[in-house]
Amino acid sequence: MKKIVLLAVLLATYAFGANQCIVCHKGIEDIRDRNSSMMRSILRISEKAGHPGNDCIVCHGGNPKSKSKKYAHRGTVEYFKSNPGPKEYYPAPASSWINQNTCGVCHPNQVAAQMNSLMMTEQGKIQGAMWSFGAKEGYTHVNGNYKTKNPDDPHKRLGTDTYRVYMEKLAMMEPQGFPTEMKELPAAPTVEEIHKDPSLAVYTYLRQECLRCHTGSKGRYRRGDYRGIGCASCHVPYSNEGFYEGNDKSIKKKERAHMLSHQIQSSRKVKVKIHDVEYSGVPVETCSTCHNRGKRIGVSYQGLMETEYQSTFDAEGHGQPKLHTKRYLHMKEDVHYKKGMLCQDCHTSNDLHGDGFLAGANLGAVEIECQDCHGTTKKYPWELPIGYSDEFSEKEKVGKPRGVTQTVAKYLKQGYLPKDKGDGYILTARGNPLPKAVKKGNKIIMHLASGKDIELKPLKLLKEEEALSKEALVAMDVVEAHTSEMECYTCHATWAPQCYGCHVKVDYSGGKKNPDYLKASHDHDMHGTTGGMRDLKKYLVPGKVTETRSYLRWENPALAQNGEGRITPVIPGCQTTITVIGKDGKALLQNYIFKIPNVEGAGKEGQNAIDMAPVQPHTIQKEARSCESCHTSDKALGLGVGGGKLGADPSKTTIMDLMSADGKIVPKQVDEQIPAIPNLKHDYSQFVDENTTQLMTVGHHWKLSHPLQKDERDKLDRRGVCLSCHQDIPKGNLAVSAMTHIAQMAELKIDNKEHQGILNKILNLGALLQVIGGGFIILLILYVIYRKFIKQKSINPMSRGWK
Structure with a gap:
């Protein structure tokens, strides 16, 4: 009851004009729904600061009493000078350089982890470019966007105890991929330095082209590349055209590089409404503002493939416009994308925000594997050991079942958690919970950020229900090497x-x-x-x-x-x-x-x-x-x-x-x-x-x-094998499919040369038998049957109804 009264007082105060900021910014969207827990927290802070109802100052700082733009956008209220909150006026309060005073007040773990996240350091990208210029730092990953190092206390790594132990083991096995510290990338060279050593051009290349996407920068102002900085890189919506389409009269509607709307996009419980469309979660296109170069996973997920061609034409005859400075073919989208799954539905908070410790490349930073949800045809996800498909050694292919968990870390509780957690949350290969994936019996319920729930049947259940095709069973169940030695996406991509x-x-x-x-x-x-x-x-x-x-x-x-x-x-x-x-x-x-x-x-x-x-x-x-x-x-x-x-x-x-x-x-x-x-x-x-x-x-x-x-x-290698036998096969169904041939040869570990030799012997024997005559073949077959089934195994053919 007290909370309701407090909220009513705050809202009434707000309604009667305590928030002077909206005199100029009249019509601007609330950053969050005023009934949300986040907005209630913001309003409580504004009251402590002596400005009840003014939610703007909690993030932006500034002087709320001034009606002059010059003085309103300056300084901060007295309370925040000695308490958590903005220390100055922040036009972009999510900026990595000051967000410990804004976003970090309520989300300290994610903000503390950001500086060592791969999205901030770009270590893999830097080492890759320097490798191509003659391996200027060798196999090590020592250069990044900024000077930083791992925390001294290993317990500061975000995640479960199982996760921390596992990551420490990986770091020992792959020290070059899990550096302990990072130094700043050398400066761009002068022309004189280039004439002495042209390989120094790599620093020009990196600084001018490759290092625009890290979250400490607002990126490049081009169609498809518009985004915020820091937390706003992902959590504030920007359209590809870069225009503001909200109701704040002070923001120019025809000027690019503005947010689409003054709202936060994040989890399933956060609703964003723009015009007549309401959505939740972070749209895939937000991720693609950065993930369109390098491995291009963002645009690929959407089914976009780069092309040099300009087709097709619009109504005025213009060719395809450039998006992310490129043009595209429309290929088949990822099946998860077609089901309405956003990037955050698979990728965990640690994948996206970092766990507070450095990783040299994507494989070190990403903790999920396909089998975490799909399992194998022989084991459910919860029956697999920690580390399965994330091995870095043979040892992780065996071990005790990982099970599920009933709990999540405190920092994960700020996002969406299903009310019904069933038998428990699924665990990642590295031992952290997947809060959107809940075990129910032998099925998994995925609670998507979009608000949709989908039922997932693991491969073992599909096999038990005889729902897998013969081809799938051969590929995943019969040929065990496909499952134990390959990534799932090797075949499915x-x-x-x-x-x-x-x-x-x-x-x-x-x-x-x-x-x-x-x-x-x-x-x-x-x-x-x-x-x-x-x-x-x-x-x-x-x-x-x-x-x-x-x-x-x-x-x-x-x-x-x-x-x-x-x-x-x-x-x-x-x-x-x-x-x-x-x-x-x-x-x-x-x-x-x-x-x-x-x-x-x-x-x-x-x-x-x-x-x-x-x-x-x-x-x-x-x-x-x-x-x-x-x-x-x-x-x-x-x-x-x-x-x-x-x-x-x-x-x-x-x-x-x-x-x-x-x-x-x-x-x-x-x-x-x-x-x-x-x-x-x-x-x-x-x-x-x-x-x-x-x-x-x-x-x-x-x-x-x-x-x-x-x-x-x-x-x-099975090149040429089919032709050895099948060039003279008559029309009709074959006794054994080519796929089964391949499966059997792989399981028996017969290589292509040996296989060709077997086929050659069979063909030579066939030619010999043709010369001797068909009668002899019949006698030979009868003799083989006699030796194999009658004499050796003492089988009475008449007992089986043979005639």
Whole structure:
């Protein structure tokens, strides 16, 4: 009753004009529903601060008594100077640089974890680019956007005790992927420094192009890239066009780079209403404002695949507009996306906010696996051990069942928790609860952020109900290696974006300059604003970066082993082919591919520094890719598109003009059509040859990442096998399907050469029998039946009704 009276008083005070901020910002949307627990907390703080009903000052600070914009947007109320709250006026209160005084008052764990999260440090991206410029920091992950280090107390890692113990073990196994501290990325080089060492252009490349997306920056102001800073990067809605569509008269409606509405989007219990549409959760498109480069998982999840083409045309005949500076084909969306699942429905708070400790790349930061919800055909998710499918070693494939949990950490209770938690919350592979996934009997109820509940039947239950197809049973149940040695998405991700050959030009001629986004974000003031939010032109550094590629593909990605030791799809990572133009307009490096020094087995020169990256493509379909797309594919083996036999030698310059039949160029004035790439002797899609020699690196973040080894390739390779038998098969149903052949050969560990030999013997025997005659065949069959079933096993054929 007291709470109701307090709320009524606060609302009445608000109604009679205690909040002077809305004199200018009349019509602005409440940041949260006024009946929500969050708004009640905000109003309680405003009352303690001596300004009951003024929710604006709790986040923005400022001087609420002034009617002048100049003075209203200055300072903070006296209470907050010595109590938790804003210490100055904050136009962007979610900014990473001051949000410990705003968002962190109520959400201290997430805010404390943010500085070491991968979304802030971008360590994997930085190490990947530096690797492609000659492995400037080797296998280690020591450079990031900012100087930081892990907490001294391991118990400060967010998560359960099981999770903390597990992560400490991973950090010991993969120290290069779980660094303890991080130093700041070196500054952008001067032109003079570039002429001494052109490889320093990597710092220009990173700062001008790659490091716009971290949450300490507001990013780039382009269509599809508009977003907030800090917590608002995800939790405040921005449209792709960047226009404000709310009712605050002070915000310009025709000016881009504004939030769509002054509201918070977060969990299932938070409703956002814009015009006539009400939704909950964080839309996928919010995530895609950043996750559209690199592995492109955001746009891929939505079914968008980059293209060079402009079709289709609009009503005025204009080509497709650029989104995230790219144009797209519309492919099949991920099956989870089609079911209405948002990114946060799978990814945990630790995945998104971080756990407070550093991780060098995605595989270190993400704690979930497909089997956490789907299990296997032989075990339910709760019957699997902690660490299953997240192994980094063989040990985690066995162990006691992980079970479920009835409790969640205090910081997770601020989000949505189902009222009916059934038998308990499902656990991730690393031992944290999945609050949206509740066990009910042998089923799982997913409580989606959108407000929808869906029933999930694990694979074991589907098998028990005989709901799996024969193909699925063979692939997942009969061929156990598919489940124990491969990622689920190796088969179920039917396409992946493959951008072959990343041609980077860094041009320092003619005084060219572009913004250093990282330097601009470093220049943050007491108001929480960064240089990029004030005037990006002040942060120009020498050089101008442009990027292009050799070609794009999407179908049937190649296979390799990831850092968890499982077979996975791989796509081009940083296949950086570098051209650096000096101040005089001459190339200091031209189409240059660096070599990785001192890599075991790479020869004296080392391997090419271009890389193929293991990936979860986020393009999952219920119907998996065909058996043949892996077992009879040159590309799947790592031999490249068309087995590497289609492209000409890229290390040789191509000149096209009038020439004689013996190849002599007729004119004297000619230009190079396709300049050479000296260190590239093969197509970008080929990363091993037929002799299993590795031609480029594969997944350099983790120790276990590598191309398929000889024994793995021998098990996979079934090229030409079908033709050995099936070229003379008559019409009609075959006794055994080709898929079953493949399954049996894999289980028996018979490689392709041995299989071909068996087939050869069978065919030779068949030819011999044809010569001897059909009568002998009948006698032989009768003799085999006699020896096998009658004499050896003493079976009376008449007892079985034989005639």
